[in-house]
Amino acid sequence: MNQLKTFAFFALVFCCICLASVRTNAQSATGFTDLSYDDFTNTVTAYSETDADYDIWGDYQAYVRLVVTNDSGSIIASGSQLDDFGYGYASVTLQFAGSPDTTYTGTGTHKLYAYLYDDYWDYDYYPYRYYINYYDYWYFGFFEGYGIDYPWYYRFSSPSYGFRSRRTRPISLGATHSYDSATTPGVSIEITSAQTVNDGETANFSVTVTGDTPTAYKWEYSAPSGAGNNPQVNFSAATSATTSVTNAHWFAKPNEMCGAAINATYTIKCTVTLSNGKRKTKQTQLTVSAAFNGEPGVTEGVSITGGPRHGFDTSRNLWVVIDRGTMARSAAVPHVNIPTTSQFYDKAVAHENQHVANYNPGGVLGDLWTVDDLFSRLSPLTDSTEQGLLNKIAQAVQDWDANQTAIFNSRRRADEQAAYAASDPVGPQYLGMWQCQQSRYP
């Protein structure tokens, strides 16, 4: 019988080695732990059990302790049971609601304790003594204090068969552990796709979290290292699910006056704090363009409005041009095509205003499209009919306008150079500088 029991013990140890990843042994005991997740009820169920070997049922008490931790190492649930009724096993079941995207790990601790045999007071001799006796048929208590957690690494035969009695704490027969884990479904986080806006414009970003109710949001940005012109992103609501980047700011990369790229791309990140305290980060891109869909501004040149006074000269029997009448030189009109919020706005305004000023007397274009010059072309015109005179006036205006345009085109470089001289001192001193643009005006 003893040989049979010894054989059963080692056979059990052998089997436990084979199933090491899922079942572990104490001395003559097996244990396992199982974690499962029910996504319908969002419940994590953790179960752990210690089973005494059949041959030692009734000889020892099975004990199990189950501790469940999350992936931060915090204990979420725990429990234990001692087999007080000689069933040969002890089990514990824990259930709790799962947090999203969390891996729970259950650690089962499996032990066998020797049974309490009896306890009594010995009044035969003074001082009276209290005795607690345990059964330890297999003398497993011999191994106490050896620090044996994984008994299959040792030759583990029972030294002898016998009854043991002592008056200290219960005899622990070593412990083994088993593990299992379960991961709850992750949350889905979507972020606004990459956007491109002009400098000074507004871009909108948002994150959408599915499967959880986040407790916090944090928007951040980064720019490439070495970028010039003070990369900066202002979030309207840096701690909300939805935010705007107001007054998008173009930066210079490489940090060169003329060599900087037209498009500056920031990395935009949103860190979401989930209900379980975990943080998830999503990122997208914001490209701030200094292209402005073409020229930042234009200036419409001056023109002659109204018309000369004309009438019938009875002395010459001809329709003639009498005087300038309502002829007037209209002012040049600047148009700035970029947002007022753009860092380039003041620069563009200075540039276009100088184009306007170039039409002033003494300016680069001051002598073009003047009333005096046009009237000098119109005043000699005569015709026998009023319509004939009007036709000649129209034709003269076309000819003169073509001539003025040709002169204007020949002075474009000078016109631009003067405008850049006014706008170059205005920051930011990148891209829209004479040094960078003069080659466009050969």
Place this chain on the structure above:
Amino acid sequence: MIANRLLLCILFLVVLQPTSTVVGVQKSGAQTVKGPFVVVIGVVSGTSALVRVDKLTANARTLPNGDRIAELPKPSEYYLGTIYQVRVNEIIKGNKRIRSGQTITILIPGPANVSDRVALSSGRKYLLKLLLLDENIEKYKGTAVMDLAHPSSVKRQFDPRDVFTVAGELDNTVPITEGNKELIERIKREARNR
């Protein structure tokens, strides 16, 4: 039990496989240029104006005091744009309507005397980023092409078909000069990679 778990793992990976592939796809940034465009190098061979003929007249108006005024034609009303004839030397990025050696027509809409607006000089070579003009013939009804060198000469009708305009972006007309060599190479690279 081990076998069962292994099977579950394999099944789990198989189920996840297509999802992971979709999630892993990076969305590319949107193109900023709309519609087809061509990039060519060519020499400007002629300049003319697109005008609205019915606005090229002077009209008489009587003031309250009885004076007769000859209202001058307003360039803002009659001058619709400048037309350039460009002989194509090199096609960086083309379409089936354009060939090397061909003379193409480019319209720059708007008044002529506008600072900072595209202006090309006759006889000069440029790199040009072009888009096809809107071919809506009705839009150009009543217009004519006027030779700027001889404004009094006979005006011919404007046909918008196969006419180009410059793309609305920076560096759409770059003079071919030594100083622009680097810029031109960059534009060529970008155009070929688009």
